[in-house]
Amino acid sequence: MRLNMASKFVNFGSKLFKSSKNLLSSAYAKRSSSSGSARKWIGARQKLLTFGALTGATGLLMYAMDASVDASSDNVHPAKQLWPHKGLLTAIDKESVRRGYQVYKEVCSSCHSLQYIAYRNLVGVCMTESEAKAEAEGITVHDGPDEDGNYFDRPGKLSDYMPMPYPNEEAGRAANNGAYPPDLSYIVSARKGGEDYIFALLTGYCDPPAGFALRDGLYFNPYFSGGAIAMGQLISNESVTYADADVAPSASQIAKDVTTFLCWTSEPDYDIRKLLVIKVFIISSFLIALTYYIKRLKWSSLKTRKIFYLPEIQENAKKAAEGAKNSK
Template sequence: MAKMLLNFGSKLLKSTKNWTSHKSSTWTNAQNRLSARQKLLGVGIGVLTGGAGVLLYALEASVEASSDMVHAPRQAWGHLGLLSALDKKGVRRGFQVYKEVCASCHSLQYMAYRNLVGVCMTEAEAKAEAEMITVRDGPDEEGNYYDRPGKLSDHFPMPYPNEEAARSANNGSYPPDLSYIIAARKGGEDYIFSLLTGYCDPPAGFQLREGLYFNPYFSGGAIAMGQLVSNESVTYDDPDVPASASQIAKDVCTFLKWTSEPDGDDRKLLLIKSVIISFFLIGITYYIKRLKWSCLKTRKIYFMDDVIASNKAKEKSNDNECPKE
């Protein structure tokens, strides 16, 4: 009776195994077909993405080729690297250039005096700088407006009361705000540096209206802003720094780079910390995964056919060992 049950169980197990193998082969074929479709879809998406990228590059190249201004050459800026920070002394000198040269026409309406603290000035220096301006404040308890000295929370003053006054003072041209000028112009600080140092005489046949100046780095070549940056146009407090036109332009570009990204150095530092912490966490995760799954991945699975065969082999060996009566 036990032998009959054993034979029935082995036949049932074989039929189950055949059905399982057939099902697994069907599932494998379905997976292969699905993987082929996925591969085809991935190739199609890759081709479309690459074609879109090539088209955008070609359009941008054609626009640059048809531009009406000279492209600004790249300069060796020390703050462009991932591990590089802005020159704080250069930012301080650039603020001096802005205050003495640029502030008469251009505004920095998104920057406050408190932003200078810890970057290029101490808190006392920034307070003294803010107190040099007069701010219209109010109303007071009696409903009157009054003038007071500036505070750290005040923004940089506007050179003109409104846009119409600015255009009237500059032959109809509106001086743009410089808070984010580096981020807003193609070429960034390279463009601003070339614009400040690129004034020259117009070529033969180029007609300039009265009140305009020729600059090949400006669109159209005619610009309403005159050449303000020249040798010794600013006197630096540091005698070791030459007040040449290129040095003055470099310093003000460094300052405007900071105004465009006040937290740029902090983001770089945060990125470095995130990468270091990520490597540490990835290592711990890999170790825990190996520790938890090693017992499952190294275990040995015995199938019923092998168990039945081994049991039969043991029974035969036991029968052979039993003495015959």
């Protein structure tokens, strides 16, 4: 299917190029009697239009190939969710990030790592500095060498990154039937569909359809490529106990919180960049308005001036100049 779509659009692009070339050549033939400057202008226009036609055909080809890949994929496309932080003037829910970190620590950290997130990144987002220090001191870091050249174990600090669940990739594969759990630091940005895909994957476990054979140790999830996934369904109702009694720990709420947390780990500066864009827009609007006013003010005298040719004044000035010359 992918090759058929690509071949169709390649043929369409070639036909478009030939038609544009014929059109431009006929237009050029009609103007062959024009001057040399006109011929140069038509030639430049012909090149520009040909380049535009080729660029448009290439864009259509790329769009068709991407659409064919989506249409021929072997997994169900996730439904669009209304995430609060997707608005223009909205930020990531810090309470949801805090609950999502709890879900990650209690459910996901035994298999998945966050090797690009340090404990200092949690300060001001989902916990205070003292809470982050206490959280970091709960791990043991193998550090060194010291002044004597020896390695030692010490409590964690804010500058330390979150620990890996396995010492190496081989140990991770051995503990998960040959499947290595991916790092979750940038998982939302790394997967097509982003937050929608992660949420659908966590809540989309179901029984396999008739005729679908699963190997031992695999589970069926229609949102995962191929349908067979090594990670079992870990999120269910009340699988995590929240400290806030007003938030019900349903499976969808837990999945939403951990997805929001992973969205923040993928872009820790998400709110800062959005705030910067708002500031740039406000300042640019003011500067553009000021620049437009100054332009109108400075150029108004030049745009409204009028030049008159008065032969009488010129003759009088010429006579006056000759008289002054003769008097000398």
